[in-house]
Every structure is written in structure tokens, then in C-alpha cells.
Amino acid sequence: MSKRHPIIAVTGSSGAGTTTTGRIFRRLFASEDLNAAMVGGDSFHRYNRAQMARLAAKGQFGERNHFALAANHIDKLEALFYDYGHTGNGQYRQYVHDEDRELIEAGYKPGTFTPWGPLAPDTDLLFYEGLHGGVISDTYNIAQYVDLLVGVVPIVNLEWIQKIHRDTHKRGYSKDAVVETIINRMDDYVHDIVPQFAHTHVNFQRIPLVDTSNPFVVRDVPTEDESMVVIRFWDSSEVDFPYLLQMIAGSHLSRYDTLVIPGTKLSLAMDLIMRPMVLEIMAHKPFA
Numbered sequence: 001m002s003k004r005h006p007i008i009a010v011t012g013s014s015g016a017g018t019t020t021t022g023r024i025f026r027r028l029f030a031s032e033d034l035n036a037a038m039v040g041g042d043s044f045h046r047y048n049r050a051q052m053a054r055l056a057a058k059g060q061f062g063e064r065n066h067f068a069l070a071a072n073h074i075d076k077l078e079a080l081f082y083d084y085g086h087t088g089n090g091q092y093r094q095y096v097h098d099e100d101r102e103l104i105e106a107g108y109k110p111g112t113f114t115p116w117g118p119l120a121p122d123t124d125l126l127f128y129e130g131l132h133g134g135v136i137s138d139t140y141n142i143a144q145y146v147d148l149l150v151g152v153v154p155i156v157n158l159e160w161i162q163k164i165h166r167d168t169h170k171r172g173y174s175k176d177a178v179v180e181t182i183i184n185r186m187d188d189y190v191h192d193i194v195p196q197f198a199h200t201h202v203n204f205q206r207i208p209l210v211d212t213s214n215p216f217v218v219r220d221v222p223t224e225d226e227s228m229v230v231i232r233f234w235d236s237s238e239v240d241f242p243y244l245l246q247m248i249a250g251s252h253l254s255r256y257d258t259l260v261i262p263g264t265k266l267s268l269a270m271d272l273i274m275r276p277m278v279l280e281i282m283a284h285k286p287f288a
Contacts, residue, residue, distance in 0.1 A: 004085075004088070005084050005085050005086070005087070005088040005125070005126070006125045006126070006147040006148075006281045006282070007081055007084060007085060007127075007145055007148075008025070008036075008125060008126070008127050008146070008148045008149075008150070008278065009127075009128040009129075009130075009133030009146045009148070009149050009150070010025070010127075010128070010129045010133065010150045010151075010152060011131065011134045011149065011150070011151055011152070011197075011200070012131075012151060012152035012153050012193075013067065013131065013153070013159060013189060018129050018130065018152050021129070021150065021204070021270065022038075022129040024267055024270045024274075025127060025129075025274065026038075028271060028274060028275055029278075032275075032278070032279065032282075034124045034278075034282065035122070035123050035124045036123060036125050037084070037119045037120060037123040037125070037126045037127065038127050038129075039080070039119075039126060039127065039128045039129075039130075040094065040095060040128075040129060040130060041130010041133065042066070042095040042130060042131075043092060043093045043094050043095045043113065044072050044073045044074070044076060044077045044130070044132070045095065046071050046072055046073055047071065048111055048112045049110070049111025050111065050112075065184060065185050065188050066131060066185075067131060067193055068188040068192060069132070069135065069140070069188075074132060074139075074140050074142070075140070076116075077142060078140050078142050078145075079091070080092055080126075081126075081145035081146070082145060084119070084126045084145075088121075089118055089119050089121065090118070090119055090126075091116050091117065091118060091119075092118075093113050093114045093115060093117065094113065094114045096108045096110050096111065096113065098111075124282065125281070131193065132196070133146060133149060134146065134149050134151070134197070134200060135192070135196060136195070136196075136199060137192075143196070143199045147281050148201055148274075148281060149199060149200045149201050150200060150201065150202050150203075150204070151196065151197045151200035151202070151203040151204065152203075153197055153203060153204070153205050154205060154206040154207075155206070155212075157213070157215040158206060158207075158208050158212055158221075158222065160182055160215040160216070161212060161215045161218050161221055161222070163178060164178045164179070164182075164215070164216070165221045175216070200234065201233070201234045201235070202232070202234065202273065202277075203230075203232045204229055204230075204266070205231075205232070206227050206228075206229050206230075206263060207227060207228045207229070208222035208226060208227050209222070210222050210226050223263075224262075224263035224266065225262070225263060225264050226263070228260055228261065228263055229260070229261050229262075229263055229265070229266050230254070230258060230259075230260055231259040231261065231269065231273070232257060232258045233257050233259075234257075236256055236257035239257075239259075239273075241253060244259060244269070245259075247268070247272055248261050248262075248265050248268060248269055249265070251265070
């Protein structure tokens, strides 16, 4: 952790909702006039889209699985966090998504990476959104550099429903192909993704209130008003629960450290919870 150059990380698996959480943080940073270095976890994948396809054709599912630490440049991610915490800079790159029009117009192909290069200078903090922001393993300890670690983790059936819906409707994959990907990721999901949620400062877990017992036949993703969100705090002594219960209609405590809210109140709850945490981090940052 670094008071001078703080790091905030949102960690969660593919299709879990980290992108939505990232948008909420972007709005928060803008409203507080904070200049954040934005880093996407997919930019640390070891393979580009074409390489992944070739591995898949060979049946090398373990190597092509983004959840696996070995399929990512975890050493470079840890180096970025270490360097940023000590110097306010570090090396990163961008993964080019199909919707990244600016990068595509600059000549980069979707599914590839930009060259490695330095972060923009003079940022207030680093914000990471991806798969491995809270990794602690025999080789790496990325979580130690993070000042605020947020987990986004829907129950697993909902996570699968969201992934199937996204990858079939927006990315053109067949349902069978997406299900195969889910199956091939399970071992790495259990060993590399799930343990991170034991190290988070706050976890947001969406729970559907409709039947998701067979996620592979559900046609629609449960909506926000068909869901509840369970929010667990690592240090509940620092949380003003009476204030949150007053501000978030329909909320209640299920445990001393756990707040339950209607799914439609997620954006409000994230702002109410995250904004004071971010401002406290920034208040302890020395400005030279």
C-alpha cells in the first residue's frame, strides 16, 4: 500500500459485473475531480485472440484459460502495482476490444494489444479492473499493494447466465462453446479467482430472486429488480450502517458485517460506500 500513490482494484471473474463497477468508479472520480490511471486486467493476458483460438483448436484449454495465473503476465501486473505505489508510474498496455473505435482507427486490430508503455504522468491514483487484482499465491502477492480492494461476485449460476448471454448475444459465440469455456475454467476459477474474495475490503454479490437452477437453459438474465445484492465488509467497525440503512430503501442487515439491498439500489449503494473510502484514501495522500 502507498499513501502517496494509492491503488484501487476491482476484482471478479468474466461476466461478473466488474465493467459496470468500473463505470460507477469513473463517475465517482470525475465528480471528485480525481485523475485516475485506468488499467484493464485483460491487457495483462499472455495471449491475443488469434493465439487463444489456435490453442483452443489444439485442445489446450488450460493454457488458453484467462482465469489461470499462467495465462497472464502476473509478474508484470505485480511490477506495475509495486512501481506505481513507489513512483506513481509503471508499464502497462491496452487490449483492443471490438468497441474500441479510437484504437482501431489508430491501426490496432481487435483482439490484439498495444505496445507496453508508461502510464500517463501525474495521476492521483491507479484504478485496476480485472481478474487478478487480489491475487496471493506462492509466487505473487498483488493484494499487498492495493489500498482498496473490491470484489464483484454474483452467485455462480447467475455468473454463468450473464456470461452465456453476453458471449452469445454480443460476441457471436455458440452456447455450446460458451458452456465448454465455463467447464474448462472451473479448476482455475476455484484456485485462482475465488481465493481473492477472502482478501477484499468490500464484496458485492448479486443474488437473483428467480429460478436459476439450470443456468444453461435460462433465456434472460435476471434483472436488477429481480435481484438482491449482498455487501460484506472486511472491517465493519468503520461502516456507518444506520446511515446506509436510512439512505437505501429496502435494505437490512443479515449479519453484523453484511448489508443486503435491492438490486436496483446497487449504483446508489456503491457511491455511498465507495466515495467516503476513496476520499479517505486521498485525504491521507501527501501532496508535494
